[in-house]
Amino acid sequence: MIQLKNIERNYKTGAGFTWVLRRVNLDIQQGEFITVMGPSGAGKSSLLNVLALLDDQWKGEYWFREQTVHDLKRKQRSELAKRNIGMVFQSYHLLDDLTVEENIDLPLSYKDIPRHQRQSLVADALDRFQIVAKKGLYPSQLSGGQQQLVGIARAVIHKPPLLLADEPTGNLHSGQAKEIMELFRDLNQQGTTIVQVTHSEANAAYGSRTIQLRDGWLVGDTANPALTQPTEVSAS
Amino acid sequence: MNGLFQDVRYALRQLRKSPGFTVVAVLMLALGIGANTAIFSMVNAVLLRPLPYEEADRLVMVWEQNPHRGWFENIVSAENFLDWKKQNHVFADMAAFESNFFNLSGGSKPEEIAGERVTSNLFSVLGVQPVRGRLFLPEEEKRGSAVAIVSYGLWQEHYGGDPALVGKPISLNGEAHTVVGILPASFTDDYSASFAPHSRVWIAGLNLQPEGREWHDYHAIARLKPDVTLVQAQTEMDTIASRIEQQYPESKGWGVALVGLHDQVVKYTRPALLVLLGAVALVLLIACANVANLMLVRATGREKETAIRAALGASRGQIIRQFLVESTLLSMIGAALGLVIAGWGSEILVRLSPPETPRLEGAAIDGYVLLFTVVVALGTGIVFGLAPALGASRPNVNESLKESGRSSSTSAKGRRLRDALxxxxxxxxxxxxxxxxxxxxxxxxxHRVDIGLSPDNVLTLKVPLEGPQYEDQRRQAEFFQQLLARIEALPGVESASVSRGVPMYGWAGWNFVTADHPNPPAGEVPDANYVVIGPHYFRTMGIPLRLGRPFSDHDTPTTEPVVIVSESLARKHWPGQDPIGKRLKVSSDANDKGLPWLSVVGVAGNVRSEGQYAPFVPELYVPYTQGPWLLWPRHIMVRTASSPTAIVPTIRREVAALDEDVPVSDVSTMKEIVAGPxxxxxxxxxxxxxxxxxxxxxxxxxxxxxxxxxxxxxxxxxxxxxxxxxxxxxxxxxxxxxxxxxxxxxxxxxxxxxxxxxxxxxxxxxxxxxxxxxxxxxxxxxxxxxxxxxxxxxxxxxxxxxxxxxxxxxxxxxxxxx
Structure with a gap:
């Protein structure tokens, strides 16, 4: 489904460049549930942003279902993301001024979908995630777990084949975290490819494959036990 | 007090810390306050400053009015004035005056100055005392007393402040008048300046004598008795007027209108000034809203600071005070800069204002204007500072002091306030x-109003022929005939004519009767502007002649007396008929043997001779070549092939060549005159x-x-x-x-x-x-x-x-x- 080849990403700093991703090579198959782990600053979120096509300052090659992302223009990448990718954030990132229903509808509102169809999709999602009773409430009226539920509903409303989750349970207590992870497992079993970033071994256990990042390098992959840690190259 | 001082110091430091914010806020406030101060300096000078007369609020203008004919502030007849004076119980005194021009000779060149012939009590009614000499005496009322009072300006400019001027004779219209008094420098003729140019000399001898109530010639001014209101005075004057109306048929329809002098002076300027004051107030409000917005944003950025203050024990009042001190300081700095802007603005405003604007001479940044600016600045500081101060005075200490707290979080209330602004x-x-x-x-x-004439390339000059040598109208006609011949012979001149007055300034109205209706009922005698002109007048002014012929040099005192009427007059009096050959007499009495019947020889296009705002009024034109006239021609109109102003010195020379004592004044192009109203x-x-x-x-x-x-x-x-x-x-x-x-x-x-x-x-x-x-x-x-x-x-x-x-x-x- 996804193939990354020699993906590199750096940021300009006063002293030169800080590398956050170094020559990352990664193949993601349709239906996988991948967990990205590593210490803080390892480049997990940066990798997720590259996969989400939110970042376009990287170098290297990126194929998404045979499409050469690295050759696409910004607008085409944005279109590709809109159709294929859903995002779940640690801080939920719900819009405070919109109701649950309106938040879920948000990704659909950026597509050419007729209003009645959007309404029925939202109603389905509310039903599926059992939050119909909350549809008129604002995020501030929900618990953290409920907010993340809404975040996931919003991420999958347009049925994306790829769901990216950046520490989706980071702000939740263990009970709520478990519910969310089970939801992810269900989604994965229904065919959604999932890439999650987490620090939690328990959450990782829900996945089918775990990759390890350190200082921007891909240093471990359960699907490729032969992967060894490369030599550190100083920043230039 | 110590706390306030500390607040000021802290506020200054805060403003220094954000120079961008300070500069933008101060500039906006300076523009707003400056514009307000500049306009207020005009309002103060024109509308608020008391008139320079003793208890000026008791002075009223007394007019005649004939609402039925659309005349509301008409000058008054001598008989009515004398009757009012005798019969009323509401005025302490009444005076009358007549605006005039005088040729002042005896200097290096002849000069025409504006002045008034007045009743001897005018200055005592106004409550003015001379700086030198005395006022007129009652016995100097009579014509021929030949005494004059001069303005301070004329004394200084024309006589070099000669301390011995009082008692000396000056020559006015060729006649010697003894100067008996000099008015103070602070005296202005606000009571009459809107009717005529500023007067510089006053002569006694109006000597009001009965001459017929249909002759309206004088301005009247009165001083209310101390305990009488304007309404009470109007009621009594209405009673007197209705008595006169019943007694004298020629007064039918005429009443009295009293107008407070101050209202009279500023009536045409007040609406414009108030509109402008309103406009600058709106500008200041907008500037306030902008600065308030900036302050709100800044207050949001200072939540943590406010929270620390609150946590350390600052009361709500103290926090509000600190914010208000800052906003007031801003507005005061804005006001200081605004005063500089207002200083320039005030000068520009005076220069931009039409010359006929009354009381402009006092427009400046004086104590009242400064007080206004300080009050506005304080008010402004509170207006734009209050909302941010109130908002900041209730900080969420707990949230704001959290290190991780989003520093720029904004409340819905704050956003709504900014939106509302x-x-x-x-x-x-x-x-x-x-x-x-x-x-x-x-x-x-x-600008699109058809005024009925073509003002391009037309020059107008006043050439008043005064004095004993011109009392004979034939002598005047000869002078003009020679002068026009000389002017028309000049290169670049297409045509020239004399005229009584200048269109757009209005003419003098005169009663007339037609031969078809020689005896209209009293009070319904028709009237028209009476214009004495030369043969080339219509060509010079670009007024079309619709019917008949223009005047010619063959229209002389020995030929049939002729008249040209305007279209509106012809249509009104001879509807559907050929007006040529019709006859009219410029008198309210068809049997008046002293005045001839005039035959209509032409019909001229209508002219808006009273300005663009006024409708067409009927006019009748008589040739200056065919005396006697009821009014003397005074103006010369010249149409040139190109810009007419270059020819002025040559015309002055031609006038001097004919009579070096005749002044040339009021030089203007017709275009400027048309632009006047x-x-x-x-x-x-x-x-x-x-x-x-x-x-x-x-x-x-x-x-x-x-x-x-x-x-x-x-x-x-x-x-x-x-x-x-x-x-x-x-x-x-x-x-x-x-x-x-x-x-x-x-x-x-x-x-x-x-x-x-x-x-x-x-x-x-x-x-x-x-x-x-x-x-x-x-x-x-x-x-x-x-x-x-x-x-x-x-x-x-x-x-x-x-x-x-x-x-x-x-x-x-x-x-x-x-």
Whole structure:
């Protein structure tokens, strides 16, 4: 489904460049549930942003279902993301001024979908995630777990084949975290490819494959036990 | 006090710390306060300063009026004046005067000066004392007493402040008059300046004698008794007038109108000044809203500071005081700069003002204006400082002091307040723009008014023939005949003529009867402007001759007396008939043997001889070559092939060659004269337009800053939207929509306000309305559509740029904002 080849990403700093991703090579198959782990600053979120096509300052090659992302223009990448990718954030990132229903509808509102169809999709999602009773409430009226539920509903409303989750349970207590992870497992079993970033071994256990990042390098992959840690190259 | 001092010191440090904010706020306030101060300096000089007379609020102008014929402030007849004076119990005294011009000779060159022939009690009615000499004595009332009082200016400029001038003779119209008094420098002839140029000499000897109540020749002024109100006086004068009306048939329809002197002096200027004062007040309010917005944003950025203060024990009052000290300090600095702007502005305003604007000589930044500025600055500081101060005075100490707390979090209340400020800015700007739009349309209409003559390349000069040598009209005619021949022989001159007066300034009206209706009922005798002209008058002025022939040199005292009438006169008196050959007599009495019947030989096009604002009035023209005239011609009109002003020195030489004692004055082009009546409107339009533009710019800055701030506040939200698929255009639209919604609400409220204002204006008295809106409905649809469209465009532009910046938000950065 996804193939990354020699993906590199750096940021300009006063002293030169800080590398956050170094020559990352990664193949993601349709239906996988991948967990990205590593210490803080390892480049997990940066990798997720590259996969989400939110970042376009990287170098290297990126194929998404045979499409050469690295050759696409910004607008085409944005279109590709809109159709294929859903995002779940640690801080939920719900819009405070919109109701649950309106938040879920948000990704659909950026597509050419007729209003009645959007309404029925939202109603389905509310039903599926059992939050119909909350549809008129604002995020501030929900618990953290409920907010993340809404975040996931919003991420999958347009049925994306790829769901990216950046520490989706980071702000939740263990009970709520478990519910969310089970939801992810269900989604994965229904065919959604999932890439999650987490620090939690328990959450990782829900996945089918775990990759390890350190200082921007891909240093471990359960699907490729032969992967060894490369030599550190100083920043230039 | 110590705390207040500390607040001032801290506020100064705060302002120094944010120079960008301070400069922008001070500039906006300086413009607002400066404009207000400049306009107020005019309002103070023209409307508020008391007239330079003792207990001036008791002085009233006394007019005759004939509402039935549309005459409301008419000069008065001698008999009526004498009867009023005798019969009333409401005035302490009444005086009369007649504006005039005098040839002052005896200097290096002859000079024509404005002056008045007055009843001997005029100055005692006004309550003025001379700086030298004395006032007129009652016995000097009689014509022939030959005494004069001169203005301080004439004394200084013409006689070099000669301390011995009192008692010396001066030559006025070739006759010696003894100077008996000199008026103080502070004296101004505000009581009469709107009727004539500023007087410099007063001579006694009006000597009012019965001459027929139909002859209205004099201005009358009276001093109310101390315990009498204007209304009481009007009631008694109405009673007296109705008694006179019943007693004398020629007074039928005539009454008395009293107008407070101050109202009389400023009546044409007051509406314009009040409109301008209103306009600058709106500009200041918009500036206040802008600065309040900036202060609100700044207060948000200072939540932590306020929270620390509160945590350390600062009371709510102390926090409010600190914010108010800062805002007041800002407004005071703005006011100081505003005073500099007002100093220039005031000078520019005086220069821009039409010369006929009364009481401008005192327009300056005086103590009252300074006090006004300080009060406005204090008020302004509180107006724009209060909302931010109140908002900041209740900090959420717990949240604000958290290290991780989002520093720029904003409450819905704060946002609503900022939105409300922008909405009000647009509402106020709309009101101003509508006003300016209506004025522009008024001016356009006035310029399009067909005045009935062609003013291009026409020069007018006053050549008054006064003195004993010109008492014989034949001598005057000879002078003009020779002068016109000389002028018409000059290269570049196409034609020239004499005339009694200049169109647009109005003529003198005269009663007449036609041979078809020789005996109209008393009080219904028709009247028309009486204009003495030369044979080439119509050609020179570009007035079309509709029927018949112009005058010629063959119209002499020995040939048949002739007259040319205007179209409106012909149509009114001989509808459907050929007016040529009809006869009329310029008298209310067909049997008056002293005046001849005149035969109509031509019909001239109508001329708006009383200005663009006035309708056509009937006119009758008589040839100067065919005396005797009832009024003497005084003006020369010259049409040239190109710009006419170059020829002035040559004409002066030609006049001097004929008689070196004859002055040439009031040199002007007809174009300038035609522009005269619309000058005030033009000035108001330019000023209103400038203030409206300033308001528009301030409103645009307001919406720009609010939307920019909103974009900063919404970075996180916009990042989420972009992460969820919103493209750049969607983000731009989202931001622009926010600006447009605010502008639309503001415009809607402003429209409602402007509509209300328009209805108020439409209920104003006709004269006051006419000066502001000529031939334009206060609810003019074009203005009410165009102005909101302009504001919408401005809002669109002002929101587009922050919108474009918002579209460049990097979602990754935005999401990291958390």
């Amino acid at each position: 922008v909405i009000s800015e647009f509402g106020l700007a709309l009101a101003l723009l509508v006003g300016a739009g209506l004025m522009v349309k008024t001016l356009l209409h006035l 619309v000058r005030q409107g033009q000035t108001v339009m330019w000023l209103l337009g400038s203030f409206a533009t300033l308001a528009l710019v301030l409103a645009a800055v307001g919406i720009y800053s609010v939307i920019s701030y909103a974009v900063t506040q919404r970075t996180h939200e916009l990042g989420i939207r972009m992460a969820l698929g919103a493209d750049r255009r969607t983000v731009v639209n989202l931001v622009v929509k926010q600006g447009l919604v605010l502008a639309t609400v503001g415009v809607a409220i402003g429209l409602a306000g402007a509509w209300g204002m328009a209805h108020f204006v439409s209920r104003l008295p006709f004269e006051a309305r006419l000066l502001l809106l000529f031939d334009v409905q206060p609810t003019d649809p074009l203005t009410f559509v165009a102005v909101p469209a302009i504001l919408a465009m401005v809002a669109l532009l002002a929101s587009y740029f922050p919108g474009r910046r918002a579209a460049k938000v990097d979602p990754i950065v935005a999401l990291r904002y958390e």
